[in-house]
Amino acid sequence: MTAVITGCELLTCFGNRQQTFAALLAGRCGAAPLRHLDGTRLGVTHGYQIADGNEELPLRPSRWLARCVTDVVRAARLDVSGRRISALVGTGLREIRGLERWGPGDLPPDPAGLHFAEAVRSALPGVAEVVTLANACAASGHALALACDLLAIGEADAVLVAGCDGLAASMLALMGRTAAAPAERVSPFDRDRKGVLLGEGAVALVLEPEEAVVAEGRTALGRVLGVGLSCDAHHMTAPDPVGITRAVRDAHRRAGITPGDVELVIAHGTGTALNDPNEATVLREVFTPHASPGPLVTAIKGAIGHTSGSAVLHSVAVALDIFRTGRVPPITGLHRPIDELRGLRPVVGGTVTAAMRRAQVHGFGFGGVNSVGVLEATS
């Protein structure tokens, strides 16, 4: 059983899916001074934010998620009646902004609003279950893996797999506390990188078994050949190449491919000293012995920021647009590649036009959680 993607909608600092892909192709950077939070207190001055008003509304990630789910249900013509539909929502920071804004003397927020069941049900009332997976920056990659598993063992007829996150003061302050100097933009794999910045966003995809979609004469946007998972069990914050490599091998095994079959990698690429050299080293070790000239490598966090729980599915959405258009956006913010990228083919300076059929998408997170997905074009 292969899972196909029958719908995909998203929100980023640039807007919807079309607007976001256009901005990526143009090499735009969506970073801006913080809107609702005091950068001087946080030690972080910039972020990649969704412009949804001057006042900070409550439950912003839930609103974005509900909007993406509404749009994707319509676009995929997802029929709930008589079908078992599960929803898996990946998130790094949940709705903890509500906890942060809860001051002394205020009524506590409704704890049911910390997770996303209500947001999903408001847009998809017939959903059987809503799982909120708080798997840090790899959350929606884990959600994607479990969605494939649910379809493979026949426990769901369709799965809504999603992600969402907004900025949170506690996490920004921790980033400010541990950064050498505040960054104003993310520069993945660049020698002059200053560190990571958070991005706001949401994303929702519909996954269905390919057989059913074909039988009904419907079209799909792409195939999920396999998703590999691992946990480093090595260090809470420093990624471990051994753990990442295990996730890559697991993904290839599940997808039934060899490294030579991968034409494009959408890397995690956070613009940090912890991630970038490690990730590039893993890519070199996995691909250079097998494939010549090896896959193109791009990354999207220089354009839309680190969208945390949405990050992996944002990369998946971009892969689908690359399949559709044959245009690979450059790594926004990369000018002087780090040494570890040598022998790989990063997309630098401008868009590359090339028909792509198979893409590998990375997402790694705090706690050593790793997810690697392999996608394939359907047309």
Place this chain on the structure above:
Amino acid sequence: MTAVAVTAFALALSGQLPRLPDGLPVAGHLPEEAHLLLGRKGLLAKEPATLLALCAAHLALGVPPGRPTPPPPSADLTAVVVSSNLGNAHSVRTAAHAVRHGSYRDISPLAGPNLSANVIAGTIALRYGLAGANLTACSGAAGGLQALRLGALLLRAGRAERVVVVGVEPDDATARALQAARGPESHGAPPRAQAACVILEAPPTPPRRNALLLGRFTHHGSRPPDPPHHSSALRTFGTDLSSLGPGYGADGVVRTAVAAAWLRGRTHCSWLRVTSGDRSDGYMSARLGQFERRKAE
């Protein structure tokens, strides 16, 4: 394979205990006493929820007291799934408060990991060397049973040979206020810090007498299944868990651990249904039963 085997279980909670079944390991430590079971090393700046989760996992894994030695066999194929809603809520609130009245310089980098909800699952993986898939469900009152369901899914999808499932909630000022803001069915005894661990594996082949199987996870929406939540089977065998207070994200794992201990070795009862949830988050149930009876039924 549709059901999975429950091979070990344990609780971690302190204070006055309800009558619990024989054969259920209980770490009766307060979070601040966790080092008595876990050893002192590596516990600095860990939250109470993480400490209790480690205690429950430690007992269920059968690790001798003290810091664990090298990773167990097939560590790459041992997954961890945690359910907790409020585990790090107090840390988040405390950090936000510190920033509101000061700046990022008032944040402790040592306590930084506690700002991520998956700190509990990550800490369990790191301490015991469990390098399989690592999941954290923050799904409200049905989260405990959901974590067990995800654990079963990891086994059935060939992602793991063994899954350490933990449900845990703390008891602090933030947790208490949030619990009080939940629906009326969660009110009763005050909340109490609690953790449970249930270890899942593939069912034994050939089938073994007295093996406990967990499966048939069912979603019931906002109405509790019949029989109603509060007359669940746990009452009928003489364990009243209501004195533990609302388990919230821990509840489904706590109930499964208690029910598994009760069923093991019983001859007059072959299976029971574990129910958890609330009106706003929805109800879930799962079936826990002994191998031979289950097949005959």
